[in-house]
Amino acid sequence: MMKILITGATGLIGKELTQLLLANNHTVHYLTTSKTKIEEQSNYIGFYWNPQEGKIDENCLYGVDVIVHLAGANIANRWTNAYKQEIIESRTLSGELLFNLVKKYPNQVKQIISASGTAIYPESLSTIYDETTTETEDSFLSHVVKKWEEAADRFQVLGLKVCKLRTGIVLSNKGGALPEMVKPIKFGFGAGMGSGKQMQSWIHITDLVSLYYLAIEKQLEGVYNAVTPNPISNQQLTKVIAKTLKKPLFLPNIPKFIMQLILGEMSYLLFSGKNLSAEKVIKTGFRFQFPKIEQAIADLYA
Ligand SMILES: NC(=O)c1ccc[n+]([C@@H]2O[C@H](COP(=O)([O-])OP(=O)(O)OC[C@H]3O[C@@H](n4cnc5c(N)ncnc54)[C@H](OP(=O)(O)O)[C@@H]3O)[C@@H](O)[C@H]2O)c1
Incomplete structure (x- = not known):
């Protein structure tokens, strides 16, 4: 059995990953910036940290074999200059704090798995990018991903094995992007975004946490696209959700400039299209439980 230290364990992905690890008799230590979220059970123990102030409870590392670094300020908040800085620093300063702690207690932790993003890849309708591509996008989030991966x-x-999971849109009914897409469709105001052609590389939350689990079990190293082999256009995704909810779609697509007015630079999240390969993940022996969008949406919303 292993002891895993998770940062961001209280978030959407962290909660599900924690459940899977505990169900398989592993022990979870977690770091949280919120003292009220600290719990102490025999196999699930919380520790306080504040990366901005360089504070960390060093006991968190006791007996730990693997670190899973998920912490980071949520990107779905208005991108003011101050918040952009927080998006970066919550990932880099936290990484640095962990680095200094691991350095102080060498030869113990074997692996770190860091969340990462798909924003590093260029936009694409038809080219399918894999992990070997050196082309990158020139955008704020791409810059975030580069800094985040450098920190890992x-x-x-x-001497740690470093694994980075470039994660697509995580589909869950408990948070993240999907409930925000479902809401207007449920009330009959659903519509695609812009041309609707932008490709969305996605992964069901159950598959994502299984992939984290496999990365720990197999001690994976390097970059992996955490996406299904079946990316889908924004228009198709909107249609699949509407069909699953048995709701009509009658409105025209929402033009990009309107969402830019409402959301500012963050509207990037709705219009940027990523078309990514899942081959490398499949070659590890990983099998997706929800490879097709219809199955994933039905599991979450039917
Ligand atoms: N969900 C997606 O679709 C998706 C896609 C690609 C990549 N990712 C990445 O995967 C990671 C986990 O995603 P998630 O959806 O689970 O995120 P989430 O629900 O927003 O949770 C992230 C956790 O990070 C911690 N955190 C928040 N702000 C922080 C700050 N300023 N400094 C330090 N810690 C902070 C919080 O834990 P405490 O309150 O306990 O400190 C929070 O629970 C994130 O880095 C995210 O960018 C997510």
Whole structure:
């Protein structure tokens, strides 16, 4: 049995991953920025940290084999300059704080798995990008991903295996992007975004946490696209949700400039299209439980 230290364990992905690890008799230590979220059970123990102030409870590392680094300020908030800085620093300063702690207690932790994003890849309708591509996008979020992955890569000098999961849109009914897409459709005001052609590389939350689990079990190293082999256009995704909810879609697509007015630069999240390969993940032996969008949406909303 292993002891896993998770940062961001209280979030959408962290909660599900924690459940899976505990169900398989592993022990979870977690770091939280919120003292009220600290719990102490025999196999699930919370510790306080504040990356901005460089504070961390060093006991969190006691007996830990693997670190899973999920913490980061949510990107679905208005991107003011101050918040953009928080998006970056909540990922990089937290990584640095962990790095200094692991350095202080060497030869113990074997692996770090860091969440990462697909924003690093160029936009694409038809080219399917895999992990070997050196082309990157020139956008704020791409810059975030580069800094985030650099912070993870540093652990190599301490002898840790470093694994980065470039995660697509995580589909869950408990949070993230999907409930926001479902809401207007439920009330009969659903519509695609812009041309609706932008490709969305996605993954069901159950598959994503299974992939984290496999990455721990197989001690995976390197970059992996955490996406299903079946990306889908924004228009198709909107249609599948409407069909599953048995709701009509009659409104025209919402033009990009309107969402830009409402959301500012963050509207990027709705219009940027990523078309990514899942081959590398499949070659590890991973089998998707929800490879097709119809299955995933039916599981969550039918
Ligand atoms: N959900 C997606 O579709 C998706 C897609 C691609 C990548 N990812 C990435 O995967 C990671 C986990 O995603 P998620 O959806 O589970 O995120 P989430 O629900 O927003 O949870 C992230 C956790 O990070 C911690 N956190 C928030 N702000 C922080 C800050 N300023 N400093 C330090 N910690 C902070 C919080 O834990 P405490 O309150 O306990 O400190 C929070 O529970 C994130 O880094 C996210 O960017 C998510």
